[in-house]
Amino acid sequence: MxxxxxxxxxxxxxxxxxxxxxxxxxxxxxxxxxxxxxxxxxxxxxxxxxxxxxYRILVWKVLLGIIPPHHESHSLVMKYRKEQYWDIHHALRVIRFINDSTPQVDVFLRIHQLESGKLPRNLAFPLVSCHFNTFKYSILFNFKL
Structure with missing residues (x-):
């Protein structure tokens, strides 16, 4: 007691x-x-x-390796991640894999495919969803688009 x-x-x-x-x-x-x-x-x-x-978003970002474990670098790393997102988003628009009507989940999937070198050469290739990567990218880019 x-x-x-x-x-x-x-x-x-x-x-x-x-x-x-x-x-x-x-x-x-x-x-x-x-x-x-x-x-x-x-x-x-x-x-x-x-x-x-x-605290959920912060903890998951650290555990998934999206942001480093050092507090002082969180804002700088997220700034770079946002720039990276918009660069890849622009590249996918230029090569016409996404457009204004593309659902956000499909955009995240195309980003993952492009970064992992698995983006199909043909636009007619069906989208195969991967729930973990969609979850990871939705946490990664948790900001208003």
């Missing part, structure tokens, strides 16, 4: 009732305060507990 006296009453109550979310959020905030995010600890945390929605 000595440990409980130093903790918040609400945290102790939630834990006794069966809700562990308050402590989980605090431990995630402690992990995210480090200058260099520990990817291994974040991975373990995300496997054990649900991620709060306010």
């Amino acid at each position: 000595a440990d409980d006296s130093q903790r918040n009453f609400r945290s102790v109550y939630y834990e006794k009732v069966g809700f562990r979310g308050v402590e989980e959020k605090k431990s995630l905030e402690i992990l995210l305060k480090d200058d260099r995010l520990d990817i291994e600890k974040l991975c373990t945390f995300s496997q054990r507990f649900p991620l709060p929605s306010m």
Whole structure:
């Protein structure tokens, strides 16, 4: 009980009732305060507990390697990623693989195909969806288009 006296009453109550979310959020905030995010600890945390929605995008971007674990370089890397997106988007428009009516999911798929060297030479080639890459690119380019 000595440990409980130093903790918040609400945290102790939630834990006794069966809700562990308050402590989980605090431990995630402690992990995210480090200058260099520990990817291994974040991975373990995300496997054990649900991620709060306010931190979900940041954690997934770090875990997927979209942004580096150093806080000070996040904005610069995202700026470069946005420029990269628009360059590839423009290239796909020039070679007429996408247009204004192309659904966003198909645009992400074409971007992945172009970057991985698997863009078909024929426009009539059917689109084969890959859910992981669509998810990855929708997180990667999480900004208003």
